[in-house]
Amino acid sequence: MCITAFSLASLTSFAYEDNAYYSSSCMEDCDGFRFRESENINFHKYYISVSNATYSKEAKSVQMITRFFIDDLEDVINARISNPIKLGDKSTIQDVYPYLKDYLNKKLQVKIDGKNTMPNFLGAEYESDQIVLYIEIPAEDIPEEITMKFNAFIELFEEQKNLVHLKINGKRKTMLFDINKSTDSVKF
Numbered sequence: 550m551c552i553t554a555f556s557l558a559s560l561t562s563f564a565y566e567d568n569a570y571y572s573s574s575c576m577e578d579c580d581g582f583r584f585r586e587s588e589n590i591n592f593h594k595y596y597i598s599v600s601n602a603t604y605s606k607e608a609k610s611v612q613m614i615t616r617f618f619i620d621d622l623e624d625v626i627n628a629r630i631s632n633p634i635k636l637g638d639k640s641t642i643q644d645v646y647p648y649l650k651d652y653l654n655k656k657l658q659v660k661i662d663g664k665n666t667m668p669n670f671l672g673a674e675y676e677s678d679q680i681v682l683y684i685e686i687p688a689e690d691i692p693e694e695i696t697m698k699f700n701a702f703i704e705l706f707e708e709q710k711n712l713v714h715l716k717i718n719g720k721r722k723t724m725l726f727d728i729n730k731s732t733d734s735v736k737f
Contacts, residue, residue, distance in 0.1 A: 596621075596706040600699075600713040604691055611661070611686040611695070613668070613713070616679050617702075625705045626652055639675055649673055649682060652701075660696040661688045691718050696734040699726045 602613040623636040626648050634645055650670040659666045671683040695715065702709040711726040717737045724733035 596702060596709040598701055598709075598711045600711070602686075602713060602715045604688065604717045606691070608685065609687065609689055611659075611688050611692065611715075611717075613684040613686060615682045615684060615701075616676075617682070619675065619678055619680050621702060621705065622649075622652075622680055625702055628705070636680060637675060642673060642675065646670070646673070653682065653684065656699065656701045657684070658698040659686050660694075661686065661692045662690075662694055692737060694734060694736045696732065697724055697726075698732045699724070700731040703728050703731070 598615060598617055600613055600615040602611050604610075605612050619636045623634065626636075626645075627633040629652075630648065634648060635641075636645060653668065653670050657668050659668055666686055666688065669685045669687070671685055673680055673682045675681075695717070697713060699711045699713060701711055707728055709727065713724040713726075713733075715722045715724070715735060720737045722735040722737065724735060726733060
């Protein structure tokens with residue numbers, strides 16, 4: 550996921566109006582953030598994926614939802630295969646499930662309470678410019694400790710960061726993975 554940030558020095562003053570920020574010289578046909586550019590805008594790209602995971606007593610599993618930008622996932626998968634795929638078409642999403650499952654199996658490894666556990670790819674859907682992946686990680690009991698290795702997109706973007714927000718038994722913890730830290734562990 551790529552997020553572009555602008556240098557604060559390059560932005561004009563903002564006023565808050567109707568849940569959106571507007572500059573003093575806003576254009577009528579724009580939505581969201583509006584600003585007047587100075588002559589020197591500094592762009593810096595951030596690459597981040599965000600996942601949310603909760604424990605389900607009924608399913609006896611940690612249920613994880615991961616979001617990636619479609620174009621980034623397409624690029625990383627196509628770099629690994631000989632016949633390129635195209636992501637983004639809702640009518641053919643199930644055709645790419647084997648590629649998504651294979652990629653996740655290589656990039657996401659989980660231990661729950663010291664035992665290796667194989668994540669199960671359940672499915673995916675498109676939301677705007679993102680693909681949402683549904684993953685289930687078997688766990689008979691409420692986890693006391695979760696260790697993950699999650700290095701998605703590191704081979705494509707050295708600046709990539711992967712966040713996993715966990716909510717287990719009412720407690721919230723966050724794991725952060727990047728090129729220097731591909732494994733993290735939390736206790737509940």
